[in-house]
Amino acid sequence: MSPMRKFTQMLKNLISRNPSLMAIFVFLKCFLRHGYTEAIVKYRLCKPVKIKNAEFLHTITTERRKREEAYEFPQKxxxxxxxxxxxxxxxxxxxxxxxxxxxxxxxxxxxxxxxxxxxxxxxxxxxxxxxxxxxxxxxxxxxxxxxxxxxxxxxxxxxxxxxxxxxxxxxxxxxxxxxxxxxxxxxxGAEYVYTDEATFAGENLNDIITYHFKPDFAPDNLLANNYI
Missing domain, CATH: 3.90.550.10 (Spore Coat Polysaccharide Biosynthesis Protein SpsA; Chain A)
Structure with a gap:
């Protein structure tokens, strides 16, 4: 492995183990691609802090909505x-x-x-x-x-x-x-799709009491509990 590749791999490992660095990395990557508004949403999702107002978790920016609504998928x-x-x-x-x-x-x-x-x-x-x-x-x-x-x-x-x-x-x-x-x-070509989810307290969508972040395809976990 070349010195540059070793350095890159070491940097990736460092970022992946540090939630704060990961949040900054995600912000910069999204900022370059989609601009500040979209980047700050991504940053807040990654930033390791207690969420007091989770409104941004069930809303999207106007720019993102326009982009997604205009997107044409290869299949109908x-x-x-x-x-x-x-x-x-x-x-x-x-x-x-x-x-x-x-x-x-x-x-x-x-x-x-x-x-x-x-x-x-x-x-x-x-x-x-x-x-x-x-x-x-x-x-x-x-x-x-x-x-x-x-x-x-x-x-x-x-x-x-x-x-x-x-x-x-x-x-x-x-x-x-x-x-x-x-x-x-x-x-x-996914035949079935599952997503992360959250549980809300009562009628307030901003009051999240539990998060269920699900892994990528994991047969053992799929057999152990219902995460679809």
């Missing part, structure tokens, strides 16, 4: 998002659907199978009102609630996409979630 793939609904609180329902409609990747389908009781009729009313204006939202009222597994199976029958995404009725997506999934599909 529809992603069907499956959501079994049951007595979903209104705020969760609104935020969940909005997180889908706000995606920078637009070729999606939202399949909603609703097993809510009569006291939660607003769930169906709200979903149907949105479906009238957006054909990508597909809603079905179930005769009775069969539980999350069977209700999800109904969603699968409703789906017409090449890929399906499992989604709970109180989940929210980062605006770039489907865009990043499409990158993995197109660049690596």
């Amino acid at each position: 793939i529809k992603i069907s998002i499956l959501v079994p609904l049951y007595n979903t609180p209104k705020q969760f329902l609104v935020e969940m659907i909005k997180s889908v409609t706000d995606q920078t990747y637009k070729n999606w389908e939202l399949c909603l199978a609703d097993g809510s009781d009569d006291e939660h009729a607003f769930v169906g009313e709200y979903c149907q009102s949105l479906a009238k204006d957006d054909s990508r939202i597909v809603y079905k009222k179930l005769e009775k609630n069969e539980g999350i597994s069977e209700n999800t199976n109904v969603c699968i029958k409703m789906a017409s996409g090449e890929y399906i995404a499992l989604f709970d009725h109180d989940d929210v997506l980062h605006p770039s979630a489907l865009f990043e999934a499409m990158k993995a599909i197109c660049e690596h």
